[in-house]
Amino acid sequence: MNSRLESKRSFHQAWTQTDYEFPTTAFLDVIKQDNINMAKHLAETSTNETIKLGNSDTDPNKMKKQGLGLNARRQSQLEQEINSIRQVVQEQDSRLKMLEQLLGTSTTLHYVRSLEEKVNILQQTMEDFTIRLTSLEDGNEREEMSLNDLSSKVDSIDLTLGNLESERENEEYKLKEFEGRLLEAEANRRKDWSFYQQKLADVENLYRQICEMMAGHVRPLRRLQDTLNNRVQMTEKRNLMASQLESISDTVMDLLPRVSNLESRGRHGTVGFTAYLPLVTRMTTSGVLKEFTDVCCNEGSCYNPANGMFTAPQDGLYFVSVTLRQRKEGAVDVNVLARRRASGNLRIVGKSGTHSDKKCSTAVSVVKLKAGDVLFVKAVSVVPEASLSQYSSFTCYMIG
Incomplete structure (x- = not known):
């Protein structure tokens, strides 16, 4: 250019x-x-x-x-x-x-x-x-x-x-230092391993010596072990027999009331009664009806016509019935009472009553009594001029 x-x-x-x-x-x-x-x-x-x-x-x-x-x-x-x-x-x-x-x-x-x-x-x-x-x-x-x-x-x-x-140089230095420690630890481990192997060999020799020493004591120990086993078996048998005896004792205790009841039944036989009013009875006041004196049945002689009370001879269930037949005008209400022998407490087990529009009434109940408990009929309400005919009755008998 x-x-x-x-x-x-x-x-x-x-x-x-x-x-x-x-x-x-x-x-x-x-x-x-x-x-x-x-x-x-x-x-x-x-x-x-x-x-x-x-x-x-x-x-x-x-x-x-x-x-x-x-x-x-x-x-x-x-x-x-x-x-x-x-x-x-x-x-x-x-x-x-x-x-x-x-x-x-x-x-x-x-x-x-x-x-x-x-x-x-x-x-x-x-x-x-x-x-x-x-x-x-x-x-x-x-x-x-x-x-x-x-x-x-x-x-x-x-x-x-x-x-x-x-940093790489530092890491390399640390790695070399760690390798040195690792080699040192490996050397220590080998030294310890040889030491423990020697100790293990010593323990095995000692165990072998103990086994040789105990060889002469094995038979007495076995005989003692057999004796202990026999005693243990005998103890187990005794415990089994004791448990069986306890079970048998419980069974016997459960059967005793039944046996006693059966014996009582065999001793007293059939228990029951029925009693009527002998004549037309005029009711003037309330109280125990002692007028059931016409006794047509009294098995076991547990009813007392003198006071109008029935005494249970044994524990059991009893059938109770009261029949009232009114004559003319008036009204009568009665309760059937049971008195506990142990405590004397009264409880109502039946109710019956007659009125001008209801001339006849019957109360029926089943009650559980114990031996010595008493049953009777008590008038709780009486209208003047009221009267009961001779068809009125009081019945009780044992059903089980």
Whole structure:
């Protein structure tokens, strides 16, 4: 590029120093083509430099080593070429002004004006190139900042790697120390194992000696063991017999009341009675009815007609019945009472009564009595002029 610019300068200098009256059309074409080529070259140079800067190596390590020297050199070369191009353009402007003075025809003026427009285009291209160069400088600054950031990151990574390396060395040291302790523990274990094996052999010898000493005492011990086993068996048999005797005793105690009851029944035989009023009996006051003196049955002789009371000879269930037959007007209410022998308490076991609209009444009940308990009939309410006929009765007998 520099050689080409030098050739153009020498050509234009030769032309300006030549004696001429008016430039030919061919020479104007040469100037026109030269300006066009110069504009193309300027555009290509701007594009190539942009591509070179875009394709520059961005490897952090390489950029850290090389820095921004390459971009600085390219920028310096570009500035030199731009200055050369500006100088040529200035020379072209001076020549065009001289041509304007020399040329007076309208055609030549028109051509010169078109040439001025091209020169303006070339200047605009140079301004665009200057703007691109400024943009590239800004990009270089950003790349410098990025390189600085990458450099700081690389330094941080180097520091981290150094820390990791120191930690690895510490871990290796600890591992070696642990291996040494492990080897020491293994040696101690082997020493203890040999010691315990020797102790075990001593214990086995002692056990063998004890077995030999106890061999002569085995038979007496076996005889003693047999004796103890026999005694244990006899004790178990005695305990079994005692439990059986206890069960038999409980059974006997359960059977004794039944046997006593059966004996009492065999001794007293059938127990029961029935007694009537002998005549028409006029009721004047309340109290025990002692008038049941007409006894038609008294098995076991347990009913006393003198006081109108029945005494139970033994424990059991008894059937009780009282029948009242009223004559004429009046009313009579009676209760059948049982008196406990042990406590003397009275309890009602039956009720009966007659009124003007009810001439006959019967009370029937089953009561459980113990030996010595007493049954009797007692009038609890009597209306004057009341009377009971001879069909009135008092009955009781043992049913079980």
